[in-house]
Amino acid sequence: MIAGFEYHPEYLTREEQENLLTEIREMIKSNHLFQPSMPKTDKPFSVAMTSFGSLGWVSDKAGGYRYQSFHPVTKRPWLPIPDKLLSIWSDLTGYTEPPECCLLNYYQNEKAKMGLHRDQDEQDFNAPVLSVSLGDSALFRLGGLKRQGPTTSTKLNSGDIVILGGEARNAYHGIDRILYGSSQLLKNGGRINLTLRRVNKA
Numbered sequence: 001m002i003a004g005f006e007y008h009p010e011y012l013t014r015e016e017q018e019n020l021l022t023e024i025r026e027m028i029k030s031n032h033l034f035q036p037s038m039p040k041t042d043k044p045f046s047v048a049m050t051s052f053g054s055l056g057w058v059s060d061k062a063g064g065y066r067y068q069s070f071h072p073v074t075k076r077p078w079l080p081i082p083d084k085l086l087s088i089w090s091d092l093t094g095y096t097e098p099p100e101c102c103l104l105n106y107y108q109n110e111k112a113k114m115g116l117h118r119d120q121d122e123q124d125f126n127a128p129v130l131s132v133s134l135g136d137s138a139l140f141r142l143g144g145l146k147r148q149g150p151t152t153s154t155k156l157n158s159g160d161i162v163i164l165g166g167e168a169r170n171a172y173h174g175i176d177r178i179l180y181g182s183s184q185l186l187k188n189g190g191r192i193n194l195t196l197r198r199v200n201k202a
């Protein structure tokens with residue numbers, strides 16, 4: 001496996017997962033989920049998204065993939081990243097600067113997945129990417145620095161944390177599928193992934 005990939009299974013207790021989810025549910029009442037679309041084709045993503053933090057990740061035909069300081073629908077600033085996530089970031093990454101973006105991916109139905117990609121819309125590739133899984137389990141595929149080449153698959157369960165740092169920061173990765181019904185955490189099922197990133201150079 002590529003250097004810099006860290007897997008922390010069952011990092012969050014069930015109670016911590018529930019508390020985080022309660023906080024997020026409250027936040028998305030105003031900081032709504034929205035459906036981004038592909039830059040060239042305008043095809044909607046199968047995953048619904050929103051962000052927290054000073055910058056949020058958005059995508060649409062008009063502007064392509066980018067970070068911006070406000071919600072694309074409400075035009076209001078994103079709500080701040082929950083403290084619990086900020087402390088997970090400093091405990092696990094040891095990176096001195098806090099994350100600027102927490103992207104929330106909501107995999108709601110059977111069609112939801114995320115194709116193999118690299119996270120490359122940021123300026124700072126020295127900072128790791130940290131992601132928290134909540135709800136139904138997902139099959140996470142991790143490759144190397146080239147799209148072709150060997151990949152490994154890891155089942156991410158609710159409460160697990162993944163870090164892509166070092167060489168793995170620029171590795172191809174994606175979500176092949178969600179194992180619906182594998183967790184009872186989300187009352188309507190599905191999976192939430194929270195990804196913390198630095199965007200600008202510290």
Ligand SMILES: O=C(O)CCC(=O)C(=O)O
Binds near residue numbers: 119131173193
């Ligand atoms: O859902 C996941 O675990 C991965 C999400 C991801 O790769 C991304 O948002 O860039």
Ligand SMILES: [Fe+2]
Binds near residue numbers: 117118119173
């Ligand atoms: Fe990614």
